[in-house]
Amino acid sequence: MAKQVLDIGIFSMMYSETNGTAHACRFLSEALAKTGHNIHVFAPKITNGYETPKNLHFHDLGGARLRGSSEFVISFPIHKIFFCPHEYLDLGHIMTHTTIGSMAINWCKYLGIPMIGTHNSPLQFYAGQYFPLIGKLISKSSLLWNYERHILNKYDLIHVATKSKKQQLRENKFKEPIVYFTNGIHDHYFQNLKKNGIRGKYGISEDKKLMLYAARKSPEKHMISVIKKFKQINKKVPDSHLLLVGSDGPSSEYVESLSSKLDYVSCAGKVPFNDLLKLFNTADLTCLWSWVEAEGLVLIEAMAQGTPSVGANGYGISDVIRHGKTGYLADNLDEFADYVIKLFKDDDLRAEFGKNAKRIAENYRVSKIAETWIKLYKFTIDELYPLKYYNKERKHRVELVKEFVKHLPRVNF
Numbered sequence: 001m002a003k004q005v006l007d008i009g010i011f012s013m014m015y016s017e018t019n020g021t022a023h024a025c026r027f028l029s030e031a032l033a034k035t036g037h038n039i040h041v042f043a044p045k046i047t048n049g050y051e052t053p054k055n056l057h058f059h060d061l062g063g064a065r066l067r068g069s070s071e072f073v074i075s076f077p078i079h080k081i082f083f084c085p086h087e088y089l090d091l092g093h094i095m096t097h098t099t100i101g102s103m104a105i106n107w108c109k110y111l112g113i114p115m116i117g118t119h120n121s122p123l124q125f126y127a128g129q130y131f132p133l134i135g136k137l138i139s140k141s142s143l144l145w146n147y148e149r150h151i152l153n154k155y156d157l158i159h160v161a162t163k164s165k166k167q168q169l170r171e172n173k174f175k176e177p178i179v180y181f182t183n184g185i186h187d188h189y190f191q192n193l194k195k196n197g198i199r200g201k202y203g204i205s206e207d208k209k210l211m212l213y214a215a216r217k218s219p220e221k222h223m224i225s226v227i228k229k230f231k232q233i234n235k236k237v238p239d240s241h242l243l244l245v246g247s248d249g250p251s252s253e254y255v256e257s258l259s260s261k262l263d264y265v266s267c268a269g270k271v272p273f274n275d276l277l278k279l280f281n282t283a284d285l286t287c288l289w290s291w292v293e294a295e296g297l298v299l300i301e302a303m304a305q306g307t308p309s310v311g312a313n314g315y316g317i318s319d320v321i322r323h324g325k326t327g328y329l330a331d332n333l334d335e336f337a338d339y340v341i342k343l344f345k346d347d348d349l350r351a352e353f354g355k356n357a358k359r360i361a362e363n364y365r366v367s368k369i370a371e372t373w374i375k376l377y378k379f380t381i382d383e384l385y386p387l388k389y390y391n392k393e394r395k396h397r398v399e400l401v402k403e404f405v406k407h408l409p410r411v412n413f
Contacts, residue, residue, distance in 0.1 A: 007090050013101075030052065031369065091377050092114070117155040153175050157380055159178070162182075184365060184366030211241070219251055230265060245269065308354050309357070
């Protein structure tokens with residue numbers, strides 16, 4: 001039987017960075033620690049300054065930034081792969097599946113404890129950005145999907161954030177059991193803000209129709225395409241403005257150069273959390289134009305402030321935006337522009353969507369998600385792992401998970 005107070009290992013290449021995977025890992029780790037269980041995070045710690053709950057224990061694995069213009073950190077803890085001094089762990093939750101993920105698998109096997117894996121970012125879509133030579137070559141083959149499938153099939157349970165993400169894994173022949181439910185966003189995003197004056201800080205008039213695009217400046221976010229399409233939007237809505245915020249990435253130089261030439265586009269770079277929260281609140285719309293999202297947490301963060309969205313009708317985003325209720329899903333950039341123009345011009349519709357968005361966002365509080373995870377951890381330890389330990393056929397695990405999640409709020413099979 002699982003202990004009353006669990007010792008959970010969280011393993012990730014990303015923790016301190018400003019991206020969806022890092023935020024999902026950090027927000028969940030902190031929320032889990034607040035439930036009273038001991039949470040042990042194994043990750044590179046490049047930046048400091050976060051206040052951590054009492055029960056969160058950080059184990060720095062070391063690492064280095066891969067590129068000067070990126071927050072992406074890579075870590076090869078080779079010296080620790082075959083040496084695990086943490087025999088108190090009850091379960092390993094693996095968030096990234098290279099290097100540190102391999103170490104986690106070896107540790108869990110050595111300790112005889114179950115493994116759960118969360119799959120957020122497919123290596124297939126990112127290798128070419130951060131490994132320009134070999135990455136572009138192997139991303140054109142099925143090699144990376146084969147590798148990830150080989151790794152994740154070792155886990156007792158796989159988790160993804162959205163239904164469409166599960167469909168993506170199943171299309172690439174990943175095996176069940178796979179459950180899907182939101183990564184969740186920090187409860188801080190739900191603060192009630194009044195008129196905050198943040199527009200003045202970033203040089204944007206209060207009478208402008210403001211669309212916020214918060215994302216890392218990377219090719220998969222297609223910021224250049226959005227900037228160019230916004231020219232068409234601005235012609236139809238002359239008082240409109242596009243504000244880009246987010247950390248640096250491979251597209252930073254081009255994005256900033258193009259933005260500087262247009263008076264209806266601003267590029268603010270990475271902004272403090274309090275500023276970002278106020279910008280979500282003051283924006284008339286937010287957007288995300290990407291086809292490879294695990295979930296699109298920035299959309300949910302905007303929803304928590306009552307801001308509607310327009311996004312790409314692709315993996316992850318299609319599960320977050322309720323088309324015609326909290327925003328619109330577009331199949332191409334022409335549709336994207338039409339939806340943005342429609343919402344900019346219709347104040348009542350935009351207000352209705354914003355109200356719906358704020359109400360639905362309550363389902364994404366990470367404090368509630370953490371409670372669900374504790375139930376899944378205990379279930380995996382007590383019921384799921386023994387089936388694998390005694391070499392029961394996988395179909396028994398699949399049926400057990402399918403039956404168990406029927407009784408869990410927000411969790412789907």
